[in-house]
Amino acid sequence: MKHTKKLLALALAALLALSLAACREGSGQSGSQSQGSAASGEADWPVRVRDVDILEAPQRVLSLSPGTTEMLFDMGLGGRVAGVSDYCDYPAGEVQKRQRCGTVLSINTSAVQRQDFDLVVASAPLAEQDLIWFQQQDIPVLVLERAGSLEELRQNYLDLALALMGNLSGRNHGEGYWEELEGMLQEGAGYSDGTHPRAILLRQMGYGMATGDTFEGSLLEELGFVNDAAAYTDWLYDREDVADLEPDVIFAGQSISIDEIKSSAIYQPVAAVLNDKIMNVDLTVFERQSPRMFQTLLEMAKFAYGVE
16 A cells, blocks of 8 residues: 555656646746756856856956946946946946945955955956955956957957856847947948948047057948048058048047137148038047947947938
């Protein structure tokens, strides 16, 4: 009798397991991140990003660069940011609530010790003594240096997502997010309608502009412009070739006024001035390579191509 009851119990358990499995399959839900990872044969954690091993999902992140801080908040990961650098200023309402911890070159270790950080991210290498100090605290440090191309920038965004969300979840989120950013570039380029106006991006009044060896210069071309300074290097146009400088549109940093450009002997004769195609842009978004950079690029394209 005991043997029969035992067999009956085993049979009922097997039927219950099959029923539960069928319910899960029929529900159409993906389940938790770990379940999704297991189904693919890959676990989210631990993850190795570049040369940094992260054992579990970071919950308290210290962001030591304004650009990485912007990236984290815009990617929907701002809730994990517990500390920021003294230079972080965007999004203003959020960074004001976070612990200030010095700068990438001068860490305020006293402020760091008051927090329970489990990951540090930055866009520039830390001073050696600070890096050693974080290693002694067993806090991983991930450095995503400023990109020199769109592919490098894409990898920065993907690696940041991997570091906070793990192998599978991070890859899916990072790739989806990058597609949105790239979509803004493609939208901007689509406004050209086959035209390719000549453009320059002025950083300093006169001849200080984005040349062919700069990331900013390549972004002009991504939008369908012909970079008038493409043949030059180091953010400097050769003044001896000023007669060849004939931009149809001028983008200039906010420290350069439009009136200053219009009154300049260099630019008075060019089409951009004659047709009132001069636009001020915030160059800090290019330095930080933040998501706002893509929005700025889209606005530049709309201005140049006359899109409302």
